[in-house]
Amino acid sequence: MKQLMLGNAAVARGLYEAGCCVISSYPGTPSTEITEEAVKYPEIYCEWAPNEKVAMETAFGACLAGKRAFCAMKHVGLNVAADPLFTMSYTGVNAGLVIGVADDPGMHSSQNEQDSRHYARAAKVPMLEPSDSAEALEFAKLAYELSEQFDTPVLLKMCTRVAHSQSIVETAPRVEPAVKPYEKNIGKYVMMPGNAIRRHPFVEERTRKLQAWAETASIDRVEPGRDHKIGIVTSSTSYQYVKEVCGDTYPILKLGMIWPLPDQKLIDFARSVEELVVVEELDPIVSNYCSALGLAPSGEYDLPRLGELSQNIVADRLTHTFPMGRTIDDPIPPRPPVMCAGCPHRGLFYTLSKNKCTVLGDIGCYTLGAVAPLSAMDMTLCMGASISAVHGFNKARGAEAESRTVAVIGDSTFMHSGLTGLANIAYNQSNSTVIILDNSITGMTGHQQNPTTGRNIKGDPAGKIDLEALCRAMGFERVRVVDPYDLKATDAAIKEELAAAAPSVIISRRPCALLKYVEHSAPLAVDPVKCVGCRSCMKIGCPAISIKGGKAQVDATLCVGCGVCEQLCGVKAFRSTKKEG
């Protein structure tokens, strides 16, 4: 059946059709929907793991047990899971194992724009790179065949424009591969030096075999062109931009497998054209590979190494013509993302800002605490870094820093990689203050459950980790919970814990205002007679509050009545719109 399908949903469909049985992932834009779509197929066991390393090792265990398995993550998640990846390359697989990784060129929702293709080369595992939803589905299935044929994990690389674009796919029924027998094989699966030394030659030989396969494989295909002045090597969404601009004017070598690359096919293609052009997003990986083969691509067509490509960028380099649009003279103010009205993080960041704290932050919705007017964040690096870094900051500067420096980390990020940092504080003893922002969900990626929510990926009851008990068990004697809607209590907690001569954890607890089960109070309104236009309520950066005609005004369609603004008003101008009785 033909249907319009999101790239990530098409990967999930491909996994289903290939008979995948176990999926373990950690959410991360733009990879999240693969697992959210896969869970809709009852034949596949799906779960959210605490982090990508755990997810990948879980998938490995499942493939070792004889069933086709999968894990998905964003590009930076693959950094976390790199450890198992590099050695899984040596062990190989039992049943097929596919790893979905989604890059985010242009950083729509990421802290960097690293190019995951480096991992395929570095870990010596094959990587397939679809260019639309139909290929996402097809390549997911092919990945399992390659995995089992060549005894290797296979990387399936998505990017934002393939993951989050819908295009037409044709679906097929699921095949149910027989469960592979599990046989103990110490030489293959126990990677101690003596065994790993014997596995490494297998890895090198496997790459040569995969290269030979690629020489004739149809996923690395030459599309003929009329004009042989240039020939274009490309893949993924870059291929779509090239087709948009050039149609079938120039010959194209369209790569479906980005690692390993078919040397002879590249050489033959380069010889068939006057000049070789490589169109690829981010790093010059294929370009440098061609150079190493002595096929130096023409420098005249060099593409930017920053951000996403587009048809205009490709057209600019290849045909030197592209349309220009009209504009108006007025400057258009930017519209950056903001914390939602009623976001529980707002009261906490306001309090940190008021106390002039140094705030070492982490990855999640609360990173928006860095945005004006709150501007209450000093550092964001990667998942879990807030806790480890506050310890280092305090060790470097001592008591002076300990009295005003905090780490802030969300509940999901804490479970992802905050625990080990906390263990370091407990063990090596800095008087650090760690604030866990427990909004009872993984927020930024669109509400995924995690080990602290008590629900699994299907929303069914699951194990629930008790954060207070966990911190106490690690040796923290000062563990307290505050409601971030209560500014006075939040302020007192922060002041006391910063002053305390012991490490402490503050759990700032209130569910995300967007969760369906959260009941909101009636919106607030401003009494224009009482309001003196002092702008005190503007310090919290709530999108529901603005100043019109010198007076504060509340947008009733956005306000959820959290009451944080009310606590800042010196003249009691805010009132509830709740009807009496």
Added chain:
Amino acid sequence: METKNIMIVGVGGQGSLLASKLLGHLLMEQGFDVKVSEVHGMSQRGGSVVTYVRYGSKVSSPVIDRGEADYIVSFELLEAARWLSYLKPDGQIVTSTQQIDPMPVITGAASYPEDLVEKMRAAGAKVDALDCLALAEEAGSAKAVNIVLMGRLSHYFDLPDEAWQKSLEAIVPPKFLELNKRAFELGKKA
């Protein structure tokens, strides 16, 4: 057929995903190749969001670039102006007149430009502006702005009304179907 381009622009959370879903369904039912491109994640939190809908006999790129849009459908005036450079020389803007202050305007760091509809027209754009929020509220919910806009957009398409109705029925949950049909009609007739 040459590829046609529709951009749906607005503020995160305004319902552009449902509008693009409706267009995707409608155009696929007409036998076109279709690509719809969305952005998920951080910008959905009240930021500027854009969805690209492309259709024709064969669509390659999933995105629309500067100077390429046949239609820009906008939930908010400032967003229409922000994406103006993406409009084709003879392209059409269909926009709600709603204004939502972005944070730099709220904090006083920037100001919201005035008379945007006139300025966009002066720049040579065809602009169809209407108060979609009022029409959506008249239909029964402020959230139906997306479907009011789709009703208005249907003016510019040479497609039978039944095709739009069929896609509405396929996309909108039954509970909200009547409301959204009203919203579509109000947008169409406005």
